[in-house]
Amino acid sequence: KQEVxxxxxxxxxxEGENLVLNCxxxxxxxxxxxxxxxxxxxxxxxxxxIQSSQREQTSGRLNASxxxxxxxxxxxIAASQPGDSATYLCAVANQAxxxxxxxxxxxxxxxx
Amino acid sequence: GAxxxxxxxxxxxxxxxxxxxxxxxxxxxxALYWYRQSLGQGLxxxxxxxxxxxxxxxxxxxxxxxxxxxxxxxxxxxxQRTQQEDSAVYLCASSLGGLPGELFFGEGSxxxxx
Numbered sequence: 512k513q514e515v516x517x518x519x520x521x522x523x524x525x526e527g528e529n530l531v532l533n534c535x536x537x538x539x540x541x542x543x544x545x546x547x548x549x550x551x552x553x554x555x556x557x558x559x560x561i562q563s564s565q566r567e568q569t570s571g572r573l574n575a576s577x578x579x580x581x582x583x584x585x586x587x588i589a590a591s592q593p594g595d596s597a598t599y600l601c602a603v604a605n606q607a608x609x610x611x612x613x614x615x616x617x618x619x620x621x622x623x
Numbered sequence: 624g625a626x627x628x629x630x631x632x633x634x635x636x637x638x639x640x641x642x643x644x645x646x647x648x649x650x651x652x653x654a655l656y657w658y659r660q661s662l663g664q665g666l667x668x669x670x671x672x673x674x675x676x677x678x679x680x681x682x683x684x685x686x687x688x689x690x691x692x693x694x695x696x697x698x699x700x701x702x703q704r705t706q707q708e709d710s711a712v713y714l715c716a717s718s719l720g721g722l723p724g725e726l727f728f729g730e731g732s733x734x735x736x737x
Binding site: 542543545547553554555556557560562563600602604605607608609610611612613614615616 | 627656658664665666668671678679682714716721722723725726727728729730731
């Protein structure tokens, strides 16, 4: 059964810092890995999608890497801003390939 | 539509009542998913639709929960005889053809059972 773990559970940084969020998964036979952002009381916004054949994806100040063999992904946020404050979730497909399994997220707080 | 639309955004009901939650996916998306997010918990998968059929409904927590999809578009999640532990945010997502495609989520329906 696929399980997804995210560490740390919470992170507080001052504005301008570069930071890394970690995601690990137990079954390396994944279709893809997706990172999402969730603001309080809102739905999920897709940030980056890495297909299983890819090693990384970049969008603006965000860079996500994927190492299937070790069952890990990292989300790198450069030059953090207060507007980056949110919960970040990673997800990979279940073994049936029918749905995404989510970690519990990392709640990020960036202070100005 | 431009995005995934869910209604109602908030629903308060009494224990024992039935509730229906609606999801309108992005136009042309054949895959539709329901998830539940309880306070302090992660997102819990409930059911996956491809077109009007549900190849995976393994996440439905009990037989009080059911879902249907009609016309390959709108889906309704029904919870019968609601219990307090059903209180959660119910999120719907759609994707163009299922995994490994990208999932797009709605804003969710917050259900409170008194």
